[in-house]
Amino acid sequence: MFAKHYSHRLPAHYDMGLIRRRASELGPRWDDTPGLLFKAFIARERGVFGALANQYASVYLWSEPAAAGAFLMDERFQTVIDSFGRPEIEAWLALDVQWGDAAEARALYREHVQVEPxxxxxxxxxxxxxxxxxxxxREDTVAVLLALDTANWRLVRITLSSALPDRNRAREAYEVLYLARPGAEVLGHE
Structure with missing residues (x-):
């Protein structure tokens, strides 16, 4: 499995309603994507849930790395580039994925653990x-992913939660705008 994350920092007065509409329009197009286990459309809105800036981002978990690469090279990713510019992409090796009992993701938390020499x-x-x-x-857990960031020698934990974002729970908290999970059954969860 292969995971990746990229984000776009947006101006302070950016209309985040545009981002919410974008996610609701584009999200369903990912519900049948071959090789994709899940894609979370996520955002931070300045002044909401402790966010200091506006940010739009995506986190992906792929069962097939070749499908992830093909996406980056086709017209779907060109839409991202045309709208926000070409982002720096963090790529991780997925080590463990577990599905919880909660169904609807409302928050995504990202944590890091440094792997010391x-x-x-x-x-x-x-x-x-x-x-x-x-x-x-936990009753609010939709899924939890543990991955290795080989470029920075750290473990990355992504937690999808059905509760509203709580900045006190993790340093990086995002609102989930849409969660596509076409490959959830591959991991034993539908």
Missing amino acids: EADRAALLAAQIEQSQVIRG
């Missing part, structure tokens, strides 16, 4: 998977 990497991974299992057990 002297760390027992296997023990660190086991501990972080155990932490993901704890998160999965």
